[in-house]
Amino acid sequence: MSRMQMPVSACLLCSPPENTTDIPGDPQRACPRAQGTATSPSVEAADGLASELNAAVRNSEREKVLELLEEGADVNSKVGSGWTPLQSAVQAGDKDMVQLLLDRGACPHARKDNGATAFIVAAIVGSVEILELLFGYGVDVNDCDNNGFTAFMEAAWYGNEEALSYLHSKGADVNMRRVTSDEKKKLNKGGRTALMDACRNGCFSIVRTLVQEMGADLNICDNEDRNALIHALKVDDKKVSKAVKVSIYVKVSIVHFLLDCGVNVRCKDESGKTALILAVEMQNPCLVKAFLDKDEINIDDADEGGKTALMVAVEKNDYDIAEMLCEKGARTDVGELIPIANRNYANKMQRLLRKYNAKYVPASYENWEPKSKRWSSQLQSLHETYRPMIGKLKVFQYIRQRIQSTSRGGIYLGLHGGTEVAVRILLSAEGSKEKEFLDQCGDCEHLLKLFQFEKERGYMYLCFPLWEKNLEEHLQDPEDEKDYKGILKMIFQAVKELHSLGFAHQALHPRNFLIDLAGKIYLADFDNNRELIEDKKKLISSDLEDLSRLVLYVLAGGRKPLCEVSIEDLDADSPDYEEALDLIERLDYHDEQGWDGLSKHPYFWSKQTRFKFLKSIWNKIKDLQRNKDPFKALNARSPYPCWTEKIHPEVLHNMEKSSYGNKIHYKNSVTDLLRFMRNLDEHPNKRIDEITGDYAEYFLKHFPALTIYVYNCLRRHPNYSHFVDIQDPPL
Numbered sequence: 223m224s225r226m227q228m229p230v231s232a233c234l235l236c237s238p239p240e241n242t243t244d245i246p247g248d249p250q251r252a253c254p255r256a257q258g259t260a261t262s263p264s265v266e267a268a269d270g271l272a273s274e275l276n277a278a279v280r281n282s283e284r285e286k287v288l289e290l291l292e293e294g295a296d297v298n299s300k301v302g303s304g305w306t307p308l309q310s311a312v313q314a315g316d317k318d319m320v321q322l323l324l325d326r327g328a329c330p331h332a333r334k335d336n337g338a339t340a341f342i343v344a345a346i347v348g349s350v351e352i353l354e355l356l357f358g359y360g361v362d363v364n365d366c367d368n369n370g371f372t373a374f375m376e377a378a379w380y381g382n383e384e385a386l387s388y389l390h391s392k393g394a395d396v397n398m399r400r401v402t403s404d405e406k407k408k409l410n411k412g413g414r415t416a417l418m419d420a421c422r423n424g425c426f427s428i429v430r431t432l433v434q435e436m437g438a439d440l441n442i443c444d445n446e447d448r449n450a451l452i453h454a455l456k457v458d459d460k461k462v463s464k465a466v467k468v469s470i471y472v473k474v475s476i477v478h479f480l481l482d483c484g485v486n487v488r489c490k491d492e493s494g495k496t497a498l499i500l501a502v503e504m505q506n507p508c509l510v511k512a513f514l515d516k517d518e519i520n521i522d523d524a525d526e527g528g529k530t531a532l533m534v535a536v537e538k539n540d541y542d543i544a545e546m547l548c549e550k551g552a553r554t555d556v557g558e559l560i561p562i563a564n565r566n567y568a569n570k571m572q573r574l575l576r577k578y579n580a581k582y583v584p585a586s587y588e589n590w591e592p593k594s595k596r597w598s599s600q601l602q603s604l605h606e607t608y609r610p611m612i613g614k615l616k617v618f619q620y621i622r623q624r625i626q627s628t629s630r631g632g633i634y635l636g637l638h639g640g641t642e643v644a645v646r647i648l649l650s651a652e653g654s655k656e657k658e659f660l661d662q663c664g665d666c667e668h669l670l671k672l673f674q675f676e677k678e679r680g681y682m683y684l685c686f687p688l689w690e691k692n693l694e695e696h697l698q699d700p701e702d703e704k705d706y707k708g709i710l711k712m713i714f715q716a717v718k719e720l721h722s723l724g725f726a727h728q729a730l731h732p733r734n735f736l737i738d739l740a741g742k743i744y745l746a747d748f749d750n751n752r753e754l755i756e757d758k759k760k761l762i763s764s765d766l767e768d769l770s771r772l773v774l775y776v777l778a779g780g781r782k783p784l785c786e787v788s789i790e791d792l793d794a795d796s797p798d799y800e801e802a803l804d805l806i807e808r809l810d811y812h813d814e815q816g817w818d819g820l821s822k823h824p825y826f827w828s829k830q831t832r833f834k835f836l837k838s839i840w841n842k843i844k845d846l847q848r849n850k851d852p853f854k855a856l857n858a859r860s861p862y863p864c865w866t867e868k869i870h871p872e873v874l875h876n877m878e879k880s881s882y883g884n885k886i887h888y889k890n891s892v893t894d895l896l897r898f899m900r901n902l903d904e905h906p907n908k909r910i911d912e913i914t915g916d917y918a919e920y921f922l923k924h925f926p927a928l929t930i931y932v933y934n935c936l937r938r939h940p941n942y943s944h945f946v947d948i949q950d951p952p953l
Contacts, residue, residue: 228517260642272299279307279323282316286850287323297328304335312343317351330359345373345389347384353389363392370400370412378416378432381425386416386432396436399444410492410621413445414453421454424472426479429454433483436679440485446492447621447632451477451485455500475944477501487516494526494620507542514550518679520610522553527621528608532558537574539566545574550922554580556608593739594642596690597625600635601642613676615683619647626692626733628748636685638674643685646748654684656750660684662723668716669723670746677939686746690739694732697780705796709743709776709825714821716745717769718906725752726761730768732775732784770809800927801825802932822947823931832929833918835946837900839932842945855942856892861927865895868924873910877902892932895925 263712275295277425278286289309291297308328308418311319320340324330330340341361344352353373355362366372374394377385390396402412417438420428432438443449457469479592481487488496498519501509510531513519524530529537532552535544536559563572564577592601600623609616617623617636625644626633636645648656653675660672676683695707696702720727727734729751736744755761775784775890778791792802805825824832843853866874866888877898878886884903888894902910903917914920922929936945 259424261856270914272301275299275307276301276305276310279319280314280318282314282319283317284322286567287319291326293482297326298332300332304333306332306334306340308332309334309338309340309343312340312349312352312356313347313354315347315349317349317355320352320355322361324355330356333367337366337749338371339365342367342371342373342376345382345385346380348377348380348385350384350388356683357392360511363389363394364398365399366773368403370402372398372416373706375400375414375416375419378425378428379419381420381422381423381428383428383431390436396432396441397442398913402445407445413443415439415442415444415450417442417450418444418448418453421450421473421480422456424469424476426472426476429476430479432443433479433776433952436715440480440483441489443489447489447624448491449486451480451487452489452491452500452746454480455497455504456491464512470504470506474506475507478512481516485590487518488619490525490620494521494524494618494622495665495689496520496525496531498523498531499525499529499534502531502539502540502543505538505540507546507923508544508547512547514546516627520679521547521550522610524557524610524617526603526607526620528557530557530608533559533562536562536568536571536579537566539563539568539571541568541571541574544571548574548578553610554578554652565781574908592642594688594690595739597635597642597688600625603952604635604637612678612683614674615643615645615676615685617645617647617683626748630749633748636683636690637678638685641673642688643673644688646684646686648682648684650677650680650682653684655688656684657682659725659752663719666716666719666723668712668720668742668744670744687738689736689744691737692733693735693737693743693776694780696737697732697776704779705741706776708741710773711821711826713744713769713776716743717765718821720745720752721755721762721765723754723794725904726755726765727752727768728764729763730765730772732772732780766809770806773806773809797829797922798825801827804829804871804930824929829918829922833899833903833921836896836921836932837903838927839936840893840896840900843942844897853891853893856896856932856937858935860890861890861931862890862892862895864890865925866890867950869875869898873902873913876907885905891929895928896932 224651241451270294271290272295275287275297278290285412289629298308299305308320308323308330309332311323333339339361340373341353341356341363344356353629363374364372364858366375371379372394374386374389374396375398377389377425395417396417399413399415406412408923415438417429417432417440420432433440438450440451441449446564454473454676464566471539490496491500495503495640496519498510498513498521501513521532530552532547532554533556535547554575559575560572563569563575587885590602590605592598594601604616604623607618609618615636615638618635619632622634623635624632625635631647634645635748636643646656657672657675660670663671670686671689672684674685676685688944691699691702697704697931708821715725716735717730719924727745727747729747729749734746734748736746738744753761768919771784771787774787774789775782776790777793778787789803789806792799795804801824805820805823808820808823824835827835845855872889899917899921903916933946936942
């Protein structure tokens with residue numbers, strides 16, 4: 223059948239393979255029929271035809287399918303859970319039926335209720351032939367369903383190795399992490415990769431293919447900070463059977479394979495259990511020994527409940543593993559080892575523990591209250607739970623103690639000698655290099671400084687003073703009081719300090735500005751984006767561009783994402799509006815005055831300072847009347863060419879009277895406006911005061927653009943730029 227002979231229900235935008243370049247970018251919009259819209263007069267009749275068509279497809283009744291389509295059945299209709307005839311044909315593995323439906327206009331981009339397309343279903347089935355057929359219709363190989371599953375992930379999940387290889391050859395992203403909704407992401411759901419799925423389901427051949435042939439990253443973590451090793455060590459709860467025992471055997475093989483490939487053994491699961499603890503739970507001595515042979519393993523590490531590997535072995539009454547742990551030096555003076563052995567009537571275990579000096583040590587904690595308000599509950603938990611000490615540092619590297627995620631790992635809560643800290647964990651070599659930079663920040667007021675550090679097992683633990691929020695969180699919290707000028711002053715100072723050390727930041731995002739309990743702001747660089755400036759002026763320009771957008775973001779109150787904010791988001795009625803615009807422009811076109819010029823910008827001046835500045839200018843230039851330069855500069859482009867009309871008539875009339883009987887005529891020039899302001903302030907009048915109220919308020923309300931106009935006119939003049947060198951009282 224030709225395209226012109228296709229039934230009305232066919233999706234004309236889903237062209238055959240030779241025309242795939244014309245397929246629009248939004249498949250759902252391109253295929254209106256994909257939504258299952260009925261065209262027949264009766265909805266009930268359409269539903270009946272859809273049900274019949276789907277049943278005929280599943281039963282491979284080709285003639286019945288053709289008959290129903292001729293009767294007007296919608297080739298893209300949907301039945302329960304959103305299944306289309308095409309998806310049903312794919313699930314049945316019927317390539318000929320898939321081709322027939324595609325020829326009749328079936329849309330390959332249609333989605334089930336869970337967002338899965340026919341292409342994703344084909345990966346579950348594992349049919350390479352159907353995948354090839356559908357791929358020719360312009361599907362996106364990395365498209366995912368509502369739960370973030372791609373076809374590649376599904377092939378890995380179900381152990382379909384041929385399908386996996388085909389998808390890889392077509393550009394499937396091997397290391398793509400499962401994308402999930404914002405709600406689920408807040409609960410730390412999602413983020414798994416195909417390798418994690420294969421490890422979890424015990425598909426050894428898939429794991430080996432992904433790692434050895436496709437370059438899967440062993441150490442990517444999901445949103446709960448678990449890598450492939452942790453997933454391999456997870457044993458789902460099932461009835462004890464031969465199949466489960468085989469599954470555990472395969473999982474042990476996968477774990478050994480990952481260890482041989484250099485997987486990170488320091489990851490923890492969602493409950494803070496280490497790989498060693500999980501291996502003990504599996505009660506596999508060979509696996510436990512493999513972990514104990516790794517120098518990175520801390521044998522006394524504990525989970526969120528304070529249980530160590532030895533405690534778990536004693537609970538499970540696994541004598542062989544307990545003995546192995548004791549011989550390796552596991553601590554026996556923590557927890558309730560003896561009472562647990564007694565409850566299990568495990569006399570042999572009790573004797574083993576006493577041999578290694580086990581004692582019952584009841585937990586006792588002094589009354590301690592954290593200083594931090596935001597992190598109070600996590601810090602209290604850290605304080606009360608057993609953790610092996612790293613020098614003077616107590617830290618728990620797992621998700622519920624993580625306070626920030628970065629591209630280079632998480633930042634965790636810690637207690638260093640009882641002081642609340644934020645801890646960044648790096649390999650020793652990388653940590654030493656980072657410490658060299660941090661040591662340079664010691665005298666800087668607004669760069670995050672190193673508090674202390676510790677080293678253990680090839681890692682360095684960098685401890686920073688704990689912060690409460692980042693700038694993004696602060697601006698978006700409706701309960702927080704906002705001091706925008708104070709915020710920007712501290713931001714400017716932080717960037718200035720970093721530049722003075724010879725570095726450009728390259729990532730001036732609100733999340734990189736941290737705020738402590740006292741409201742002080744510090745600039746951090748946990749992603750190590752900074753670069754040495756040297757002769758690279760572009761780096762400074764790049765920082766200033768980022769700073770310009772950041773200023774906009776702050777002044778707009780953080781109501782829009784940083785990448786979307788614009789001048790239109792500023793409050794045009796704000797008394798600082800004109801100064802704010804000029805400040806942003808100065809950042810976009812950085813001038814010779816540099817950071818000092820920015821920090822002394824009129825935006826940061828109080829109303830009284832602005833008024834004093836304006837009236838003082840007349841005093842400075844009146845004695846220079848022989849030199850008309852300042853007058854020409856100020857009057858060249860007046861923002862208020864008819865300013866006298868803005869003044870209350872009675873005020874203007876009173877001010878035109880001279881105390882000497884001579885009448886003063888004020889021209890509509892900027893210099894005469896400055897003269898008027900100066901005279902009004904120098905010769906107060908009770909009647910005028912009743913009309914104007916506070917002079918600063920009055921003039922700044924009527925002439926909001928005057929301050930920045932005068933400031934810029936004089937600042938740019940080679941002979942009078944010193945007139946604008948004014949200091950506002952500290953904010």
